Amino acid sequence: MRRNLGWIAIVWLLLIVGVALVAYGQPTQHPSLAQQARAVGSQLRCPICQGESVADSPSTLAGAMRVEIRRQLKQGRTPAQIKAFFVARYGNWILLSPPAAGIGDLAWLAPPLLLLGGLGFVATLVLGWRRTGVGAAQAASPYLERVRAELAESERV
Amino acid sequence: MKRALWALVIAVPLVVLLATGFSRDPNVVVTPSVGKPAPPFNLSRLTGGHLSMASLRGRPVLVNFWASWCVSCAQEQPYLQSVWKTYRSRVEFVGVDYQESAGDARSYLRNGGPRWTIVEDPGQQTAINFGVTGVPETFLIDRHGIVRYHFAGPIIPGTTYPPSLLKSDLQKLIGQA
Numbered sequence: 001m002r003r004n005l006g007w008i009a010i011v012w013l014l015l016i017v018g019v020a021l022v023a024y025g026q027p028t029q030h031p032s033l034a035q036q037a038r039a040v041g042s043q044l045r046c047p048i049c050q051g052e053s054v055a056d057s058p059s060t061l062a063g064a065m066r067v068e069i070r071r072q073l074k075q076g077r078t079p080a081q082i083k084a085f086f087v088a089r090y091g092n093w094i095l096l097s098p099p100a101a102g103i104g105d106l107a108w109l110a111p112p113l114l115l116l117g118g119l120g121f122v123a124t125l126v127l128g129w130r131r132t133g134v135g136a137a138q139a140a141s142p143y144l145e146r147v148r149a150e151l152a153e154s155e156r157v
Numbered sequence: 158m159k160r161a162l163w164a165l166v167i168a169v170p171l172v173v174l175l176a177t178g179f180s181r182d183p184n185v186v187v188t189p190s191v192g193k194p195a196p197p198f199n200l201s202r203l204t205g206g207h208l209s210m211a212s213l214r215g216r217p218v219l220v221n222f223w224a225s226w227c228v229s230c231a232q233e234q235p236y237l238q239s240v241w242k243t244y245r246s247r248v249e250f251v252g253v254d255y256q257e258s259a260g261d262a263r264s265y266l267r268n269g270g271p272r273w274t275i276v277e278d279p280g281q282q283t284a285i286n287f288g289v290t291g292v293p294e295t296f297l298i299d300r301h302g303i304v305r306y307h308f309a310g311p312i313i314p315g316t317t318y319p320p321s322l323l324k325s326d327l328q329k330l331i332g333q334a
Contacts, residue, residue, distance in 0.1 A: 047290040047291075048290055048291050060256050060281070061256075061281065061284075061285075061290075061291075064280055064281040064282070064284070064285060065285060067280060068282065068285055087189075088189060089188075089189070089190065089196075089285065089286060089287070089288035090188070090189070090288045090290075091187060091188065091189045091288075093187075
């Protein structure tokens, strides 16, 4: 019986691996021109909108930029080259994600640094409480002493 | 003492950051095109024929992106007209019609619009090549075809780029070898 269970487990494992291979192991299809254009457009800021990408904005300028992206993709230019084309004309500001270089590094480093700083602050606070002994301070409170004394008194009565 | 030092370490950079951020004019558009060759173009004139950037070499050029539907463009127009009258013999003025049908632009010109050369920019390829974000936007190009000055917004008194500053910059371009 125990031996059979082992075989069942192996068959199940092979079945799961087989299904996973069928589901995720398919050769990835080459993205269409529209998909590539959308991918590039979603990384560029619409110059006249508030926080909207070129891919999502309904503005005429964003529409013209989408046409330019498709035109350059048809010419065989890579997404990186197309982004460089817009950066050369509008500056790094046109990129929705700042480049991880120069001052842009700061934007990428700030969240983990702030998280580490916050953890450090909480750790210092907790260690401080442990050192000073919050429980001892409570025990030394005259009000607590009085409550305890009164409780003891009432129990005696 | 230690606590005060920590407060200073946190507060000072924060105050500096906020002061820098709030002192920046959000309307100022910094373009990387300044100091670089002006993007080449070959556009149709509204009055017929073509105009290319290459044909303007040897003379300072003022390129103004505008549209008849643009209120700020209408505001700056009398001031630009006055500057054009003074400098028309020494500086080439080119208006690039932005996001507009040629018919609307022609009708505007017939009713007292700009009197300098106006070209069409179908598809806004030239506007994108110049890095234009909106209208009006003005670029000053020297006689060698290099973009020297740029201003996004109406060139009217009271702005960071009033007509007096435009005149002074044009004077510099004219005096340049």
